Amino acid sequence: MSLKIAIIGAGAWGTALAISASRHAAGHQVQLWTRDPNAAKLMQSHRTNQRYLPGIVFPDELSCTSSSVPDLLAWAAKHDLVVVGTPMAALRNILLNLKDVQVPVAWLCKGFEAGSEGIDSGAMPHEVCQAVAPHLISGALSGPSFAMEVALAQPTALVAASAHASVRQILVSAFHSPSLRVYANEDIVGVEVGGAVKNVLAIATGLCDGLNLGLNARAALITRGLSEMTRLGVALGAKTETFMGLSGLGDLVLTSTGDLSRNRKVGQLLAQGMDLQQAVQSLGHVAEGVYSARTVVKRAQALGVDMPISQGVVALLDGHLKPSEAVAALMGRNAKGETT
Numbered sequence: 001m002s003l004k005i006a007i008i009g010a011g012a013w014g015t016a017l018a019i020s021a022s023r024h025a026a027g028h029q030v031q032l033w034t035r036d037p038n039a040a041k042l043m044q045s046h047r048t049n050q051r052y053l054p055g056i057v058f059p060d061e062l063s064c065t066s067s068s069v070p071d072l073l074a075w076a077a078k079h080d081l082v083v084v085g086t087p088m089a090a091l092r093n094i095l096l097n098l099k100d101v102q103v104p105v106a107w108l109c110k111g112f113e114a115g116s117e118g119i120d121s122g123a124m125p126h127e128v129c130q131a132v133a134p135h136l137i138s139g140a141l142s143g144p145s146f147a148m149e150v151a152l153a154q155p156t157a158l159v160a161a162s163a164h165a166s167v168r169q170i171l172v173s174a175f176h177s178p179s180l181r182v183y184a185n186e187d188i189v190g191v192e193v194g195g196a197v198k199n200v201l202a203i204a205t206g207l208c209d210g211l212n213l214g215l216n217a218r219a220a221l222i223t224r225g226l227s228e229m230t231r232l233g234v235a236l237g238a239k240t241e242t243f244m245g246l247s248g249l250g251d252l253v254l255t256s257t258g259d260l261s262r263n264r265k266v267g268q269l270l271a272q273g274m275d276l277q278q279a280v281q282s283l284g285h286v287a288e289g290v291y292s293a294r295t296v297v298k299r300a301q302a303l304g305v306d307m308p309i310s311q312g313v314v315a316l317l318d319g320h321l322k323p324s325e326a327v328a329a330l331m332g333r334n335a336k337g338e339t340t
Contacts, residue, residue: 012049112296124236145254201310202263205256228310271323290317
């Protein structure tokens, strides 16, 4: 079945999924939206997103457009599916402008909302949606994926998470293809916790690699990090088995070990002596773990969940610990049972 798909946000990940959906055998018609009209014109005429995915040519079925954010509702309503590909910080405003749309809406961002004046911090994407657009039929598309590999049609598997079966199904119909497998999962809490916490843990593994601590240390960090992620998720109502799947273990392994991981790169740069501002500026892309680390820890503390690796990352990001001190703090913890 051919679908009309709207993708909001022309960063690397939004563009990659737009390209992938445009190649679908069903003949989907895909529109990629950006708030920058000049960027939309350049992408439409040059048939590529030179800033984020240089060299990847857009299929004919993909078009680019721009409008003001308040005009998003009328534009989105013309489609069968709306996918929000903005960073976590922009999700609240986008969903607020889409709150009356009647078609399914899914988001790609991974993180806990950092919060701002008048807004409590620590909300997951589906909680942001409940707060500002409670009537939306919505969900998340998540899992271990680097944008460039998806744009190049390299094999990838994702998770379509929603409490609504219709959202899960339309996401599968929109994106499932020979190069991109999409699995349905109703545990949106578990999927979103995995997507958020793995970014924080990837900073820790990047630090580990940047300090040349070895593969043993990296394996230990990933494994213990998975325990932290699972503890928080279960406390928030997620299913334990979700964390052994694509959005938990799968995304954690990819983000913690892949050279394309921005969060891992932050940890490596901090290990090399950069301060946080220098590390973030050198990326040129958003590293969500930097912005959600504090809210992950804050939410865990409110629930009485112990997350020592994440706490160490926050201390590092805030400048309270040097890289070597953060490692020493973790290694100096008292012995305990593995499953406690």
